[in-house]
Structure formats: structure tokens, C-alpha cells
Amino acid sequence: MLTRRTPISVAEAQKRINEITLTTSTEIIPLTEANHRVIATDVYAPYDYPHFRRAGMDGYAILASDDHDYPREFTVLGEIQAGATWDQPLRPGEAVRIMTGAYVPKDAEKVIRIEKTRPSADKQKVTIITSERKSNITETGTDVKKGEIVLAKDQELNPGGLAVLTAFGIQQVTVYKKPRIAIIATGTELLGPHDPIAAGKIFNSNGIMLKNLVEESGGIVDFETQLPDEANVIKETLEKQMASHDIVITDGGVSVGDFDYIGDEARKADQLLFNKIKQRPGSVTTAFIQHKTLVMALSGNPGACFTGFYLYMEPLIRRYQHQPSRLRKVRATLAAPYNKTNGFDRYLRCTYEFKNNHFLVYPNGINRSGSLANLQTTNCLALIPHSTTPMKVGTETDAWLLPFK
């Protein structure tokens, strides 16, 4: 069925996706599984850190009033290993041997580091040779005071953050749930993974690509299938997966051919967000909402599917985690020729170089929408605005550096 479609700009399509209200929810997970998850609540310090006065050096703890007239001999009362405490009073002329990280006696105001001392053979005495400027004591609460925010919400946790939480005895953390996403590839041309290659047939290369793109963007793929171009099978699978997922991503079946049933479903949906975008590749990229679930219908062409994911899906998946897109928009210079022109803006698959504090972009291999050989090495998309004349080498344009590349 050939129907007219009204193309909208990429910015407008992105706006429509961005205006979808998300129902984000949270879950409590062990810290051991929390690297790269996004913390959903502010975390307050349950106690001061350090929570005791701590020696910064190996040496001898003494009274502040004793810190003069060196060299001078002190009586050594004992030693404090890291992990131990000390409750004896310290008097003038007395010192306590102390290790890095150990508990500093209440009265002590200074730790003279071991390099500036000379202990007696029996270790009962120590001669302090010179003083030093610093106290070598980290006071209680120097880093964080009890009740302060130690970790503000909406941050992606990293190993350093896990260390901070662990230092406060925190073993669980509230994070945003990842959206659950179903991926449905359509096309009678798709071979099963173990089939031999055959004329007219292709392997489902978009499936594995989309699954891994979703996962590295912060979503969970718990349903993945490939369907032949059969209206009922597609409709039934879509209905079922919409009921149990936050997002359904399809690829293929959105063109204007007789078997493009996803396009038909889009037209009948509760809300059609768009089914034509002024973009190359992937002008047929379609999005609709049915039963309150977004169906993102990407082109089956590998290059268009790849580009469509980054333009529309990555920012949405990141939004479930209260995070901005990881695509980094920069100004860049086209550094090698690209002579094709188009009435729609093109998102050209490129590689980039950062040289003399400037980004240079190079068209990467074959940029047809159906080509895929360049998908591994493409690490940015560069804008070739719609025009009837080729963009000149040396022209500045927008480019988007891709994450994990």
C-alpha cells in the first residue's frame, strides 16, 4: 500500500521522542553489581570520615607542647598498629610508636615521621631529631562530615563511587531500573543463524547490533526474534511484546513495499509520532505509541538502522537512567571529499581525528544506507546538510562522536 507520508526534520523527530513521558522506577541492588548504574537517591554520610583521628605517616605521636628543642629523647609507651586503639594518657617526654592509618592517641597533636627519629636498640626510647611543619594527623571528618551528602543522585556510579559508599559501610544502593526492550527484526529474507547462505537471503545482522547497542546504552534486551513478512505474525508479536516491555524496537518493514507491515501498524496506532524524516539514511524511520508503549521502527538497512538507533533510541534509553545522551556533539571540519548531495540532511558515517585542538572528520568507506562494512570502524556521524551542491572539503559542520568507540 503506497501512502503519502509527511516528512519532518530530525530535530522535530527527536523532540517528539524526547517529549514522551517516562515512567522510571528504582530498585535496590548490591554494591557489587552497581558499577555504571545510576544512583537514584542522595546518599548521606552515616558518620564522619575519617571517623577517628588517623596518622598520615609512620612515626611517633607526641604532645603539641613537647614539639621543641630537638634532638631530644622520649620514652616510648608502646605502639599502635593500624586497626588498634589507644586509651592511655600521653605525658610530656612520652611518645607512642604509630603506623600509617592508625588511631592517634587523644592527647597527641603531632606525629613525627619515622625518618626524623632514631629509636634505641631496645625500642624503649626514641630520639626525635627534628620537627616538621605538618601534624601528620588527619582529623575526624576531614573528608566528609556526618550528615553531608557523600554521593548525589543521578550520577553513574564508577569504581571510585563504589569505594566511597563502601567506606561508609553501605552495601546496597538504590538505582534507576533499566528499561526492558524487545527487539523484533522483520523480513522473509532473514536466514536463521545456522542456515547456509542462499541467494536472495541475508543473515540478521541488525539483531545482534541492536541488542548490544541497547545493552551498552543501559537497557535490558529480554526478547529478541526475527519474523517473516507476514501481517498477522508481526501484529501478534508486536501486541504481545508491547504489553511486557518499555520499548519495542523493530527493524525492517517500514518502507513503502507491499510487505511493509510495520508501516501499516504505525498508521493504525494510538499515536503516530512520525513515519518519515528528512534524513539520510533512514528517511522511513517510524515511531508510534500503542497501548502506551513506544514502538521504534528502524529501517532494515544496516546503515540506516545504526544511525537511527543513535539519533532516537540512545538518548531515550539514557533518559530512563536520568542521564544525557553519550553522543558528544562537536564542531568538526570535513577533511576528505564527500560528493553526494541530497534533498535531506545526511548523517554521514565517519571517523574522526582530534588534531591541534580541532576535530577533523573523514567519510568512512561506503556510506550507502544498505552497506555495513564500515559499522565497526565508524566512530562519529557528521552532518552533510541538504543541498544541491557537494559540501566542500574544509567546511565546518556538526558531528557527533559515538560512545564506546
Next chain:
Amino acid sequence: MLTRRTPISVAEAQKRINEITLTTSTEIIPLTEANHRVIATDVYAPYDYPHFRRAGMDGYAILASDDHDYPREFTVLGEIQAGATWDQPLRPGEAVRIMTGAYVPKDAEKVIRIEKTRPSADKQKVTIITSERKSNITETGTDVKKGEIVLAKDQELNPGGLAVLTAFGIQQVTVYKKPRIAIIATGTELLGPHDPIAAGKIFNSNGIMLKNLVEESGGIVDFETQLPDEANVIKETLEKQMASHDIVITDGGVSVGDFDYIGDEARKADQLLFNKIKQRPGSVTTAFIQHKTLVMALSGNPGACFTGFYLYMEPLIRRYQHQPSRLRKVRATLAAPYNKTNGFDRYLRCTYEFKNNHFLVYPNGINRSGSLANLQTTNCLALIPHSTTPMKVGTETDAWLLPFK
């Protein structure tokens, strides 16, 4: 035991780590588990891609010799859905309805897209209204020719690369094995994870930090423990883990205190790489080789442990994967005051901003070696060269942007 140590520069320490000969090996894994793994062999195309002449548009396939004198009516021989083939000859005045991605009849040289045609009601005839410049046919091997390299070795696979391999029916891939790493935290001050906080004691915050740093850098942590400062326990555990791991990372016990048994092990080792570096924090950072296994002995101070990992361990773990460090060295400007001076170069924990194509770095919170509150938000290290006068705001220096931050 207080012994003299000879400090070396950071560059020299890095060089010594970098000169360690690695025994990297490979393994074959399913493609479904290969995202972000590094491919260890060149992969050649087992067939052309596309491996059949493919329609780029929905439309009608015709002979080249028939592409003139429009509008003109053609007899429709049938239709080719994606996934199907076609073996009938095509004669003058005949057209075949064809879908995007479908197999193009052998004789056909052009696909006129559907928008430029008007089919009859019974679909037995079609009137082609105008021609078009492009053939809308993707020839066999346009993307990749049989026998060409489709994916060169030593690349970190990404979702696009997985798509490329899948398109060629490849379901397994040879990748570099990840190094197996043991992490041993030492210190009698370390509480068990479920203990209540107590004076003189701390939680093992370095353990979870190092485990996650190793894993996100491309190593496997399959042994993790914390030990009290007891010479025999430390020695035995070290010996055992050296025998079964590529690298053993320890933290704590490398200072000059009486219970710094890791330092003692280093002095007795087959090869001491270094046990003093002209760096802050973490001048006591130690590395030695025993029974052909590297022991990287990091400081127990959280800030020093964090910095030491990035300076010495991250590049080494990446080298097992034939990959450069993910730390990105840039020139940056100190944008806020840092007044402390030191006789050793300082790797200051900072945040950065990229503004007007220039990196600005800001000292992040408290930069003592024992402080940890800034570890989550630190996303770069900036060099404060050794000096007796503070580095002025506005001075350019080296900075290293940290990965996954």
C-alpha cells in the same frame, strides 16, 4: 624495618612495567559474548557482500534497453519479495515488481522506484512515468569482495562489528584472553563487610574499587581477599595467588612501618621493579616479579591506590588486549588554585571542562592521599610538577582524562 629506597620517575616506573613481556593467548568465543572484546585474527570475507544483486528501492525491475520513452506501459511478470529469487528471463516490455532488499533478476539493469510508476488495478500492467538517474541496484560485492579483510585484528569489537561478522555468517570469533588478576587488600584495620564501624578500623573500600577498575579495563578478577598484617599469612597468600594469576594486585603494607610485609616481600623478590616513585600521591607504590608473576603493590591510601591503578595497571591490562591505554593525555589549563607544593610531581585529582576547544582542569575537593570523597567525581588527573612554589592558575599542564568517567 626502615630501609632506604631509591625513588625513580613516573616515566621510568611506567617504562619498567611496559617492558614486561606478556604471554597473551587467545580463545574462541560466541559472537553473542564478544561486544568490547578484542579480535585477535584478521577475518576474511567468505563471500561477496551483498552476495546477490539487491534492489535498493521498492519498484519495478526492467531491462536497460527498455529504459526510455516514458510514460510507457509494461507487462508485470510477477513480484519478488525480499528473500525470494527469480529465474525467468526478462524481455523487452516486461517488468517485475520488486521489493527493497530483494534479489534482482539477472537481466534487469534498473529498478524504477514505485513512486515513479502507476500500476493497473489488476496489477498485471504498470505504467512507468519517468526514468531516474540511479539504477537502484546494489551490485554483488559492492560493500566487500570475497577474500577481502572484513575486520582487521586488534580492534575492540563493537555492535557494528558484530553486525559485520554476522552478515558473513560468522558466529564465533577469536579474541585475546583477559588477564586473570587476584586482588589482595592488607591491613589489620580492615573490617569485614558486615562488621559494625569501630574506632581505629575502616572498611575495605579499595577492594571493590580495584575489582571494578580491573574489570572495566579488561581483566578478570577471580580472587579477592583481605588479610591482616601478618607476615606469614601475606606471604602464603601471595605465593599461592602468584601461581594461578597473571597479575596480583595488593594494596596497603608498602609503607615504612613495622607491619609493611608487602614491602618486605618486594625486597626479597626475583626482580624488584621499583619501590619508590617520585610521585604524589603514592610514592611507596611498589612492583616486583616473583615466579614470573607481576605483583603490583599499591598504596592502601584510597587516593594513592586510585592514581596508582591508572598510572601503572590500566595500561598493562589493556596491553594484554593489544590495546593502548584508554587514558587520554591532553594539554590543559589549571583553572582554579592549587597551592600545595611538593618535591615530587603530583597527579592531582581533578574535574575537567572542554570549552572553546580547550581543556580546563579544576582541583576536585580534598586531594590528600588518604581522602576518598572525590573518587566518584574525579574524571581526570592533572600534573602539578614538583616545585617549591605553587603552580599559578592559568598555567598549561599535562592532564589525563580517565576512561568511563
